[in-house]
Amino acid sequence: METKPNAKTALITGAASGIGQELARLFAKDGYGLVLVDKNQEGLDTLASHFYHQYGRVATIITKDLADPNAPQQIYEQTAGQGQRIDVLVNDAGFGEYGLFATETDFEREKAIVQVNAVALMHLTKLFLKDMVARDEGKILLLGSEVSVAPSPMQAVYGATKAFIKSFGESVRSELKGSESKVTITTLMPGATNTNFFKTAGAAHVKGADPQKTADPAEVAKAGYQALMAGKDHVVAGWLNKARVVMAHILPDPLVAASARSDMMPKDEAEQQQRQLLTALGIATAFIGGLWLLTRKSSDSLPTISAYGKANPSRARYRDKACQGKASAQRALDSATDSVKGAYGTVKTKLEDALS
Numbered sequence: 001m002e003t004k005p006n007a008k009t010a011l012i013t014g015a016a017s018g019i020g021q022e023l024a025r026l027f028a029k030d031g032y033g034l035v036l037v038d039k040n041q042e043g044l045d046t047l048a049s050h051f052y053h054q055y056g057r058v059a060t061i062i063t064k065d066l067a068d069p070n071a072p073q074q075i076y077e078q079t080a081g082q083g084q085r086i087d088v089l090v091n092d093a094g095f096g097e098y099g100l101f102a103t104e105t106d107f108e109r110e111k112a113i114v115q116v117n118a119v120a121l122m123h124l125t126k127l128f129l130k131d132m133v134a135r136d137e138g139k140i141l142l143l144g145s146e147v148s149v150a151p152s153p154m155q156a157v158y159g160a161t162k163a164f165i166k167s168f169g170e171s172v173r174s175e176l177k178g179s180e181s182k183v184t185i186t187t188l189m190p191g192a193t194n195t196n197f198f199k200t201a202g203a204a205h206v207k208g209a210d211p212q213k214t215a216d217p218a219e220v221a222k223a224g225y226q227a228l229m230a231g232k233d234h235v236v237a238g239w240l241n242k243a244r245v246v247m248a249h250i251l252p253d254p255l256v257a258a259s260a261r262s263d264m265m266p267k268d269e270a271e272q273q274q275r276q277l278l279t280a281l282g283i284a285t286a287f288i289g290g291l292w293l294l295t296r297k298s299s300d301s302l303p304t305i306s307a308y309g310k311a312n313p314s315r316a317r318y319r320d321k322a323c324q325g326k327a328s329a330q331r332a333l334d335s336a337t338d339s340v341k342g343a344y345g346t347v348k349t350k351l352e353d354a355l356s
């Protein structure tokens with residue numbers, strides 16, 4: 001199927017996989033000329049060949065590792081040398097690393113995360129934005145994240161780069177608006193999405209990476225594409241993530257960090273804790289409900305006790321039994337409270353152990 005060629009060209013980094021690939025599909029469908037950048041040559045070749053067969057358009061492929069500080073300048077020079085005008089820049093390439101910053105993660109890899117996610121993104125924006133401003137036309141999409149506005153334990157450096165992106169994007173956008181420019185910058189903020197991201201980060205086993213619960217990259221890309229075309233400042237993909245971003249603004253940081261940390265727990269541990277918590281809550285509810293009924297039944301008979309005549313032995317016996325019933329109900333309630341406290345304590349300790 002051939003599409004009507006669009007005179008415009010989009011350059012997309014990280015196009016070989018995941019959200020970047022889905023964004024490339026949307027641009028291809030709308031007839032954009034494409035410059036596809038990634039370090040995964042095979043993935044780029046496959047995608048370009050697919051676009052050629054589907055739309056009859058030839059995409060330019062640039063295979064570069066954006067961890068190389070020279071890569072952005074080389075990409076810019078290659079497109080300029082080929083006389084290619086970049087109307088839309090999509091800074092999608094990015095990755096993370098799972099683990100405790102103090103003792104588990106690798107510093108060289110973390111430097112590469114900062115280089116790719118933040119420095120290369122900033123450098124490419126610098127190079128292409130200048131031309132866009134000179135033409136007074138252009139659009140830039142930055143791949144932020146839900147963690148752009150929240151602490152990100154177990155991916156501390158990755159989260160910090162995403163916070164950088166949100167701040168950087170909003171700031172430059174504000175500067176552009178001040179000059180009444182038609183150039184726009186949009187930040188796409190996805191939550192956990194079903195791509196290679198978690199596998200690359202060594203976090204495929206965590207609760208938050210569950211493919212059943214993560215977003216469809218095509219849906220995420222669509223939200224980003226629409227926001228970019230509408231010139232919006234940012235978009236949070238998915239209603240649940242929108243709610244999480246709102247909560248991140250309202251709740252204290254330590255609470256948001258604890259919640260993010262629990263998403264980063266190994267899935268089986270998280271499920272076991274959830275089961276224990278639900279069991280404890282179930283026991284507590286059943287005990288409290290049952291004892292409330294029992295004490296109510298006993299209490300219903302108690303008001304009449306004060307009215308019993310001392311001379312009536314059967315009434316006295318009844319009063320005695322009612323008092324005994326009330327006392328044993330109280331003992332049962334105390335013991336139930338202790339059990340619930342014990343169960344709660346166990347779950348709390350396990351949660352604290354897991355989160356510490």
Ligand SMILES: NC(=O)c1ccc[n+]([C@@H]2O[C@H](COP(=O)([O-])OP(=O)(O)OC[C@H]3O[C@@H](n4cnc5c(N)ncnc54)[C@H](OP(=O)(O)O)[C@@H]3O)[C@@H](O)[C@H]2O)c1
Binds near residue numbers: 038066094200
């Ligand atoms: N998935 C999520 O849950 C999620 C959530 C929020 C934000 N994001 C962001 O979305 C963006 C896209 O990630 P994704 O989820 O689509 O993951 P993905 O499937 O791993 O795609 C990332 C792409 O970027 C490429 N890339 C990584 N490092 C690169 C480098 N040094 N030089 C050139 N290309 C490089 C990867 O190439 P290789 O295949 O060779 O590694 C891959 O093709 C990232 O910025 C990520 O931070 C993802």
